[in-house]
Amino acid sequence: MIQLILEAGKTSVDLALYLLLPVLVIMMALMKLLEARGIVAGISKILAPVLNRIGIPGMGVFAALQLLFVGAFAPIASLRLMESNGTSRRGIAATLAMVFAMSQANVVFPMAAAGLDVGVTILTSIIGGLVAAGTTYYIFTRSLGSDIVTESLEVARDTKNSTVNLLIAGGQEAVEIVLKSVPIILIAIFVVKLIQFFGLIGLIKTLATPLFHLFGLSSTAVLPIVTKFMAGGTAMLGVSMQLLQTGTLSIADINRLAGFMINPLDLVGIAIYMSAGVKTASVVRPAIAGAVCGVTVRAILHLLFY
Numbered sequence: 672m673i674q675l676i677l678e679a680g681k682t683s684v685d686l687a688l689y690l691l692l693p694v695l696v697i698m699m700a701l702m703k704l705l706e707a708r709g710i711v712a713g714i715s716k717i718l719a720p721v722l723n724r725i726g727i728p729g730m731g732v733f734a735a736l737q738l739l740f741v742g743a744f745a746p747i748a749s750l751r752l753m754e755s756n757g758t759s760r761r762g763i764a765a766t767l768a769m770v771f772a773m774s775q776a777n778v779v780f781p782m783a784a785a786g787l788d789v790g791v792t793i794l795t796s797i798i799g800g801l802v803a804a805g806t807t808y809y810i811f812t813r814s815l816g817s818d819i820v821t822e823s824l825e826v827a828r829d830t831k832n833s834t835v836n837l838l839i840a841g842g843q844e845a846v847e848i849v850l851k852s853v854p855i856i857l858i859a860i861f862v863v864k865l866i867q868f869f870g871l872i873g874l875i876k877t878l879a880t881p882l883f884h885l886f887g888l889s890s891t892a893v894l895p896i897v898t899k900f901m902a903g904g905t906a907m908l909g910v911s912m913q914l915l916q917t918g919t920l921s922i923a924d925i926n927r928l929a930g931f932m933i934n935p936l937d938l939v940g941i942a943i944y945m946s947a948g949v950k951t952a953s954v955v956r957p958a959i960a961g962a963v964c965g966v967t968v969r970a971i972l973h974l975l976f977y
Contacts, residue, residue, distance in 0.1 A: 675868060679861035686860075687853045690777075690905060691744050691943065695845035698737060698748040703841030704834060706752055725801055726765035726808025728758050734770050735800060739793060743775035743904055743935045747848060747947045748841075754948040761812045764954035764961070765804040767944060768811075771936040771958060772796075772803035772965030778904045778933050785915050786922035787929060791976055795930050795969045803965025811957035848946050855942035862938070863901040872897055886974060891919045892928055899932050903939030907932065927977045930969030936962050 705711045711730060719729030730753050734746035746766075753763055773796040783789045832840070866872060876893040883890050891914060899907035914920035935944070941959070945952040 675864045676861060679857055679864055682860050683853055683857035686856060686903070686905065686939075687849050690742075691852065692846070692849045694742045694745050694777075695747060695849060696842040698741060698745045699751070699845035699848075700838040700841035702733075702748040702752055703844070704837045707832065707837050711752065725805040726761065727769060727804050728753060728762040728766060730756070730758070731762070731766040731769065731804075734766050735773060735797075738770055738773050738775055738935070739779075739796060740776050742777040743940060744943055746770045747944060748845075750944070750947040750951050751844065751848070754950045758950075759815075760950050760954050761808055761815050763950050764812045764815075764958045765808040767951060767954060767958035768803040768807035768961030768965065769800040770944070771940070771962030772934055772969065773800040774929070774933045775904055775935055778908045781908060782911070782925065782929075782933075785912065786925070788926055788976075791926075791973070792929050792933065795972045798972065799930065799965035799969035801965075802968045803961045805961075806964045807957055807961025811960045812954065815954075852943045852946040855946070856939055859938040859942055860902055863898070863906075866897075866901065886927070888927060889920060889924050892924050895920070896928070896932055900937045903937050904933065904935060906939075923977060927973055928970075930971075930973035931966060934962075934966055934969075936966060 702711070711733070714729065714732075716729065718732050722729055722731060730749055734749040737745035737749060750763065750766065750770075753766065758766075774792050779787065779789060779792055872894060875897060876890055879893050880890040883892060895907045895911045895914065898910045911920065911925060915922065915925070934940075936959070941955060945955055
């Protein structure tokens with residue numbers, strides 16, 4: 672047990688310090704600068720009328736772009752900013768659901784070198800993200816009230832602080848988020864190691880084999896799927912690349928499973944996004960429900976394409 676705890680601790684610290692921290696520091700610093708100079712507010716005003724129709728605040732587009740082209744946890748910067756700018760809980764829930772249902776760049780682009788179809792993956796990400804946001808806003812968060820998606824777009828420009836000071840302030844906020852997320856990441860990874868220790872992966876593989884054969888998939892895909900939902904996309908990427916190199920998993924399997932498997936909707940992803948703020952944490956359940964709808968649509972599309 673002590674050995675498993677130490678291994679989970681090392682993995683969680685590596686994830687927090689060498690993956691999460693660099694991305695968040697840069698993204699939070701840039702978002703802080705864009706907010707202070709009024710750029711975020713200006714873009715949000717333009718996008719809000721269109722995106723409000725499906726429940727996404729104008730600022731939500733930043734979250735989608737950060738996920739698709741930066742990494743799994745980059746949208747936390749936008750969610751943090753949305754919380755401070757007065758975005759409604761329904762709007763945050765819709766944005767969070769959209770993020771949970773879309774593909775993250777830190778998995779998509781490394782897998783592209785092995786044969787993942789990036790174009791189809793991004794296309795299904797957009798479709799699934801819109802489905803997730805719409806269902807969350809109009810179905811799963813109706814109990815939150817009839818408020819529309821709102822943001823404080825008239826953000827006062829910060830002309831007193833220098834660019835360097837703004838970047839440092841944003842980076843310090845990122846460090847705070849990372850430190851809060853470490854305990855939850857550690858617990859999630861520890862649970863995965865317990866499952867592996869007791870041999871439950873083999874049991875799941877045996878039970879899931881008939882279902883996988885029904886969809887024309889190799890039962891070998893059970894390991895990366897279980898790894899993804901328990902330990903996160905980065906861990907799944909490492910396992911999948913190893914299986915691809917040994918030939919036990921085909922790129923056709925990866926393309927068929929991409930809509931279901933490549934997204935931040937897992938224990939680690941949920942834990943990290945809950946640390947973005949109080950509002951975000953309070954709407955995680957409806958956001959997950961909406962994300963499941965979006966991921967289901969993506970999974971069906973990938974099965975149809977391949």
